[in-house]
Amino acid sequence: MLKLLNKIRKTGIVTEPVDRSAELDALGLEVKSIIDKHYAGSFAIRAVDAGSCNACELEIHALNNPLYDIERFGVHFVASPRHADALLVTGPVSCHMSAALLRVWRAVPEPKWLIAMGDCAIDGGEFAGSYAVMDGVNTLLKADVLIPGCPPTPALILRAVLQLLQGMHSR
Amino acid sequence: MNRFDWLSELIARCEDEHILLRGGSAAELAPAHVLNLDVEDWGRFAEVAKQQVIRWCAIWALQQDDENLLLNACFEKEGDYLVVRAPLELRSPVLPSHTPVYPAANRPERHMQDMFGVLFSNHPDHRRWTRHQAWSEEDYPLRKNFPASNEKSKTVEPATDHHYNFFQAQGAAVYEIPVGPIHAGIIEPGYFRFQAVGERVLNLEERLGYVHKGIEKIAEGRDPAGLTKLAGRISGDTTLAHSWAACMAMERAAKLKIPARAEYIRALLAERERVANHLGDIGAVCNDVGFAFAFIQFGRLREIWQRTNMEMFHHRMLMDVMIPGGVKYDLQGAQINELQQQHTDLKAEVTELMEILDNNTSLEDRLLNTGVLSPELAEKLGVLGYVGKASGIDYDVRRDHVYAPYGQLTVESPCYQYGDVASRVRVRADEIFQSLKLMDEMLTKMPEGEISIQWKQPLAGAEGIGIVEGWRGEIISFVRFDDAGRISRFYSRDPSWLNWPAIEQLIHGNIVPDFPVCNKSVNGSYSGHDL
Incomplete structure (x- = not known):
């Protein structure tokens, strides 16, 4: 147990500013204030893999590692769509997942937002044109934000989520 | 020991059983050996192979013309691979199953049944597998007359996978838990159905195929660079190893020898991929039993590792660094020193952390004797990678079916007998240390020279097989080219x-609450499986 505590002490706080630019840091703080004001301090995202290769999921996981620690801005990932403010969809939407995706979207209470993450979710990406995929989220639903990349880096995802919030409430 | 010691014995046993072998070839799919059979002997051959303690690896078909399929099944013994082939006429596409003797063949055969419209006459389970209900039962996507972009399957309100005949259990206290396809975490989709009494699991049935993207079909018609890109997205966490296996298969088909330095860099990257995934998963297994400390610490180490990938190879997960004929990025002198330093640092960190994990009694309580896969069962199922190594299966492609550059390196591989979650974690940790050692050796021995060679178009109908040890275990890729140097068939078997x-x-x-940790300790790829 002492070793464990010592390791924690030695590691210290590794969480870093969003970017080395002051602009994103400022954005982070602004978004935090939006979340505090409009979402009682917490903005909930439900991630849905609709046929991704799993690379996008790993980068979403990275957002929760101590270096990014997205929760410090009040953004957190939830287990149920009923708890979600936004749905974050990855993958080209495989035909076998499209029914489940529609159901989960209907389960998210209004008001709600849809984020398409990764090249696949935007237009099918590397799998576009296949008999087995729908060529992106927009063939079934209407995405509010697109995050390009294969996969998008954690910094890009973070930036997109922050910008979504800023766009919704800064007016 | 000579290579293929066992082959003459196998051939002799086939003759005893009156299995007609219609010739073979050591060159056709080298380094695998090819034997040709009649389809009538397909099932009996498997019986003989099983008696000879030969491991079943894979099955795939390819359509030769309007009337014929060519069946392929891959076997392994003592690090040598055998591919048996038999022609099958499409007007009566019925053949014996390998599943009665090799349970490992069960789902791969059902995949072939759905994709090619063949019937395995004595298969114990004729339910659909990869096909849900997006395309009709009479459509077979991998037949040449099925269009790659079939519009019929893309309906706006698609059918769910109704009326799949799940196994049922009945009794006073038995209840069912359906889970999925969307799970509570940030993970891939798949469906599980449990039957339980109280907290105890009586039975679990998996239903996969939700992330089927038609990878085998859309591979057809691609050029080598296009296939490499696609193979790198079969399973995003295994992008390097899958694109390596695909490139290896294509390069063998084209009889292209890549520069030695490219081989070293490929191997270095494959070890980096192994380490990244093991780091993430050790943390995630601990997180599934509520030990957040390890999750945070290993997550931190993984992130640092991925950032180095980004700095040196321009992608955090190493996507698209592999190209047919070599690799895209070289290593400079300073980077080699930087990597060596990183290996030393990581070794110290993981050593320190594993000591903490080993001495944590609550972790021990949850991981020891949880999710036990006995060595007997492991052998029967033909499991691979760390799942096998934790259950007495001492097999590693890098050591036992040597491919460049591993022949010039010292490959060690752990093996344990207990088969529980703790053993699978232990194998992962051992593999991290061994990979670090291997990478140091690679950096010392790395030859000078080019990092890629100009692609050369293979002959029409040229075929190749690529076999590598991905971080989950053995990956097998098969390619066949058409007369324009494009892919006419691509098959990939993720472990x-x-x-x-x-x-x-x-x-x-x-108990039901231990399912997440058991599942994570195996960490099968949904995407790599569903294709």
Whole structure:
């Protein structure tokens, strides 16, 4: 147990500013204030893999590692769509997942937002044109934000989520 | 020991059993040996192979013309691979199954049944597998007359996978838990159905195929660079190893020898991929039993590792660094020193952390004797990688079926007998240390020279097989070219095909709340399996 505590002490706080630019840091703080004001301090995202290769999921996981620690801005990932403010969809939407995706979207209470993450979710990406995929989220639903990349880096995802919030409430 | 010691014995046993061998070839799919059979002998050959303790690896077909398929099944013994082939006429596409003797063949055969419209006459389970209900039962996507972009399957309100005949259990206190396809975490989709009494799991049945993207079909018609890109997205966490296996298969088909330095860099990257995934998963296994300390620490180490990938190879997960004929990025002198330093640092960190994990009694309580896969069962199922190594299967492609550059390196591979979650974690940690050692050796021995060679168009109908040890275990890729130097058939067998069924077995008798940790300790790829 002492070793464990010592390791924690030695590691210290590794969480870093969003970017080395002051602009994103400022954005982070602004978004935090939006979340505090409009979402009682917490903005909930439900991630849905609709046929991704799993690379996008790993980068979403990275957002929760101590270096990014997205929760410090009040953004957190939830287990149920009923708890979600936004749905974050990855993958080209495989035909076998499209029914489940529609159901989960209907389960998210209004008001709600849809984020398409990764090249696949935007237009099918590397799998576009296949008999087995729908060529992106927009063939079934209407995405509010697109995050390009294969996969998008954690910094890009973070930036997109922050910008979504800023766009919704800064007016 | 000579290579293929066992082949003459196998051939002699086939003759005893009156299995007619229609010639073979050591060159056709080298380094695998090819034997040609009649389809009538397909099932009996498997019986003989099983008696000779030969491991079943994979099955795939390819359509030769309007009337004929060519069946392929891959076997391995003592590090040598055998591919048996038999022609099958499409007007009566019925053949014997390997499943009665090799349970590992169960789902791969059902995949072939759905994709090619063949019938395995004595298969114990004729339910659909990869096909849900997006395309009709009479459509077979991998036949040449099925269009790659079939519009019929793309309906706006698609049918769910109704009326799949799940196994049922009945009794006074038995209840069912349906889970999925969307799970509570940030993970891939798949469906699980549990039957339980109280907290105890009586039975688990998996239903996969939700992330089927038609990878085998859309590979057809691609050029080598296009296939490499696609193979790098079969399973995003295994982008390097899958694109390596695909490139290896294509390069063998084209009889292209890549520069030695490219081989070293490929191997270095493959070890980096192994380490990244093991780091993430050790943390995630601990997180599934509520030990957040390890999750945070290993997550931190993984992130640092991925950032180095970004700095040196321009992608955090190493996507698209592989190209047919070599690799895209070289290493400079300073980077080699930087990597050596990183290996030393990581070794110290993981050593320190594993000591903390080993001495944590609550962790021990949850991981020891949880999700046990016995060595007997492991062998029967033909499991691979760390799942096998934790259950007495001492097999590693890098050591036992040597491919460049591993022949010039010292490959060590752990093996344990207990088969529980703790053993699988232990194998992962051992593999991190061994990979670090291997990478240091690579950096010392790395030859000078080019990092890629100009692609050369293979002959029409040229074929190749690529076999590598991905971080989950053995990956097998097969390619065949058409007369324009494009892909006419691509098959890829992720180790998850053989590891997924193990979860159904090792969960028996465990409690429902231990399912996440058992599942994570195996960590099958959904995407790599569903294709």
